[in-house]
Amino acid sequence: MSDTLLEVRDLVTAYGKIEALKGVSLQVKQGSITCLLGPNGAGKTTLMMTIAGILRARSGTVAFAGREMTSLRPHAIVASGVALVPENRLVFPAMTVLDNLRAGAYQRRDDFAPDIEKLFQRFPRLKERSAQLAGTLSGGEQQMLAVARALMSRPKLLLMDEPSLGLAPLVVEEIFRIITELHRDGTTIFLVEQNAHMALKVAQHFYLMEQGKVTFSGDPGSLAEDEVIKRAYLGSAK
Amino acid sequence: MLADLVQNTLDGLAAGASYALLAVGFTLVFGVLRRVNLSYGPAIMLGCYAATFVHLHYGAGLLALAAICVLASVAAGAYVERLCFAPHGKGSAIAAMVASFALWMQLEEVAMLALPRHLYPFPPLYEGGPLAFAGFTVRVEALVMLAAAVTVCALLWGILYRTRFGVAARAMIDSPVAAELAGINVPRISMGVFALASAIGGLAGFLISASVEQVTPMLGMWSTLKGLLAMMLGGLGSLPGAVIGALVLGLVEAHSQWFLGPQLRDFIAFLLLFILLAVGPRWIRSRHG
Numbered sequence: 259m260s261d262t263l264l265e266v267r268d269l270v271t272a273y274g275k276i277e278a279l280k281g282v283s284l285q286v287k288q289g290s291i292t293c294l295l296g297p298n299g300a301g302k303t304t305l306m307m308t309i310a311g312i313l314r315a316r317s318g319t320v321a322f323a324g325r326e327m328t329s330l331r332p333h334a335i336v337a338s339g340v341a342l343v344p345e346n347r348l349v350f351p352a353m354t355v356l357d358n359l360r361a362g363a364y365q366r367r368d369d370f371a372p373d374i375e376k377l378f379q380r381f382p383r384l385k386e387r388s389a390q391l392a393g394t395l396s397g398g399e400q401q402m403l404a405v406a407r408a409l410m411s412r413p414k415l416l417l418m419d420e421p422s423l424g425l426a427p428l429v430v431e432e433i434f435r436i437i438t439e440l441h442r443d444g445t446t447i448f449l450v451e452q453n454a455h456m457a458l459k460v461a462q463h464f465y466l467m468e469q470g471k472v473t474f475s476g477d478p479g480s481l482a483e484d485e486v487i488k489r490a491y492l493g494s495a496k
Numbered sequence: 497m498l499a500d501l502v503q504n505t506l507d508g509l510a511a512g513a514s515y516a517l518l519a520v521g522f523t524l525v526f527g528v529l530r531r532v533n534l535s536y537g538p539a540i541m542l543g544c545y546a547a548t549f550v551h552l553h554y555g556a557g558l559l560a561l562a563a564i565c566v567l568a569s570v571a572a573g574a575y576v577e578r579l580c581f582a583p584h585g586k587g588s589a590i591a592a593m594v595a596s597f598a599l600w601m602q603l604e605e606v607a608m609l610a611l612p613r614h615l616y617p618f619p620p621l622y623e624g625g626p627l628a629f630a631g632f633t634v635r636v637e638a639l640v641m642l643a644a645a646v647t648v649c650a651l652l653w654g655i656l657y658r659t660r661f662g663v664a665a666r667a668m669i670d671s672p673v674a675a676e677l678a679g680i681n682v683p684r685i686s687m688g689v690f691a692l693a694s695a696i697g698g699l700a701g702f703l704i705s706a707s708v709e710q711v712t713p714m715l716g717m718w719s720t721l722k723g724l725l726a727m728m729l730g731g732l733g734s735l736p737g738a739v740i741g742a743l744v745l746g747l748v749e750a751h752s753q754w755f756l757g758p759q760l761r762d763f764i765a766f767l768l769l770f771i772l773l774a775v776g777p778r779w780i781r782s783r784h785g
């Protein structure tokens with residue numbers, strides 16, 4: 259199992275009495291794009307927030323690179339090499355684009371100016387707007403910024419929670435182009451998506467999640483795409 | 497009449513400068529933690545009592561007293577943070593506020609155990625009389641206060657906009673969850689912000705005590721009230737707003753005191769607080785809509 263980068267086992271996370279995750283187990287292989295699909299309310303965001311340490315698991319474990327990290331605080335999880343691009347982007351709206359990137363580099367003690375330069379080459383729009391407040395950017399630009407901010411910590415594993423949500427088709431294409439580029443450059447990616455069609459094109463492995471449980475796991479092609487899409491949007495019960 | 501207006505304006509700005517120092521510290525904590533720290537003033541009061549205690553028993557120069565005020569306020573502030581704010585991290589704002597009220601009582605008890613009389617003298621900031629020019633008078637203490645307020649605001653701006661700590665603190669003000677996701681050590685930054693706010697408060701407490709040349713336990717409530725009022729006037733949580741709110745508060749007090757008499761000075765502050773609480777929610781919503 260040496261090529262398993264992230265291992266989630268029997269994870270239970272609850273909001274009060276309601277269990278949003280009812281024992282989730284899954285793996286993300288080193289160097290892969292792994293995708294998590296499922297209808298609204300399935301618990302995908304809850305899973306991401308639990309892996310990132312924002313939510314505390316009631317039971318179960320999360321291991322990253324063989325190291326248990328269920329009890330770590332969020333900043334320690336970032337330090338160990340896992341960064342989450344959260345749902346709805348969550349940039350720092352009253353801070354400049356540049357300061358958003360600096361915040362993403364908080365864990366780093368080395369000189370990160372070259373990283374900013376590199377990210378500006380990848381996201382030229384961010385360079386143009388580097389002195390602008392993040393709250394004034396368009397949705398697509400904010401998504402780019404959220405990705406760039408996460409990359410500032412030089413993650414080995416990038417978690418992305420619905421990066422295409424609410425974006426125009428052209429911008430969605432650009433997001434997916436960036437995902438494949440990052441993957442090619444060696445970043446392992448665990449991607450939550452509603453856009454099953456696009457997700458299945460880039461992923462090597464995918465999981466289906468419904469009502470707090472993993473209900474299917476396979477490679478793209480192991481289940482007819484229209485069946486995946488049906489279950490990803492509606493759930494298999496309906 | 498016009499001369500009085502000018503004189504009142506000068507006095508109001510001088511008072512406003514001291515409120516500005518108090519308000520900046522208060523607002524810093526509110527902005528970063530989204531919590532009202534009622535023990536903000538009492539921690540400052542305790543700092544000033546520590547300095548008074550040293551002054552009475554051992555004697556010390558003004559600079560040493562200033563240092564004691566700042567350090568003791570920071571220590572008391574850190575104590576409040578550990579007990580009221582750190583444990584409630586994501587919990588209810590009300591619980592933290594009530595806890596900070598309980599500590600207020602505790603800090604007052606400690607101060608009154610150490611120095612049981614109601615009033616103690618504090619060494620003066622400046623021995624000479626006020627400066628006079630063109631028929632107006634300005635106290636040297638007021639000029640020191642203004643210079644301190646300007647310096648502190650400039651330093652604070654530098655910290656917030658030119659340091660790694662400042663990036664982290666502003667990130668927390670903007671979005672606490674995103675700050676954690678960015679890898680910011682949120683508990684450590686909270687503690688740092690608390691210490692910084694308490695240090696500013698301690699400096700304000702020292703300057704105020706040395707200007708009025710006395711300390712009473714009332715300094716605690718008074719400081720919390722002025723800080724809270726200025727912050728609310730400035731639109732809740734904005735640092736430049738808090739400075740403007742503090743100056744407005746100082747000016748309103750100085751002018752209304754002249755019209756209504758000195759007994760009503762603090763009444764005016766309470767009246768403003770009442771009006772803000774009555775119409776405040778709408779004003780705040782309109783600014784944060």
Ligand SMILES: Nc1ncnc2c1ncn2[C@@H]1O[C@H](COP(=O)(O)OP(=O)(O)O)[C@@H](O)[C@H]1O
Nearest residue numbers: 273276278296297298299300301302303304305
């Ligand atoms: N803050 C919250 N408090 C209570 N229940 C929540 C909260 N966030 C999500 N839930 C519930 O948990 C379940 C999973 O939600 P979520 O993880 O956001 O799903 P997804 O991201 O797959 O749409 C849903 O039933 C949702 O209503």
Ligand SMILES: [Mg+2]
Nearest residue numbers: 302303304345
């Ligand atoms: Mg979600």
